[in-house]
Amino acid sequence: DARVTQTPRHKVTEMGQEVTMRCQPILGHNTVFWYRQTMMQGLELLAYFRNRAPLDDSGMPKDRFSAEMPDATLATLKIQPSEPRDSAVYFCASGFGAEAFFGQGTRLTVV
């Protein structure tokens, strides 16, 4: 049963700490997305990769957020330093062609 796997599922951290979220896309998928979901803003695109190359990270605060794909089986989203306003659910999705499949998300709480 192919699925997008995200770790950790939950993370509580103190303001100023570094947070790293990981995503294992579905094998064979060539696109990877990072989305953030909050009650106020809904789902916002943070970054988008195709064949491991970043295509669009315009939705990501560049001063503290970074997204990478060190290899085809791993995508990472890092926040340094974290702030309380970063508290949200972060989703990774992968796809090949038209359809996208989402992971279960990482619920981040910054206190």
Added chain:
Amino acid sequence: KQEVTQIPAALSVPEGENLVLNCSFTDSAIYNLQWFRQDPGKGLTSLLLIQSSQREQTSGRLNASLDKSSGRSTLYIAASQPGDSATYLCAVTGGDGGATNKLIFGTGTLLAVQP
């Protein structure tokens, strides 16, 4: 800039009713439209994908239609069940001036089916 709107924001119906959820988008130059379901505290589950050359897709009790020229899609749920209770999201790709597959989401419709 592509904007996606879903109406209504919330809907409560008795079990067994047929219902329609609406999705509209401002730029008709989309590639695809995808409907998702999200249960509380969970990820998004893909329900139906309508590619730009198609007008509708069906899966079980679900039927989604797409009218690109009017910038609208509807998700029809037949014979609703309490297990259908969830938030339903539509998302489009394209219409953003670039040849990308990035999904632009609507605000969602929270559906409650009463037993």
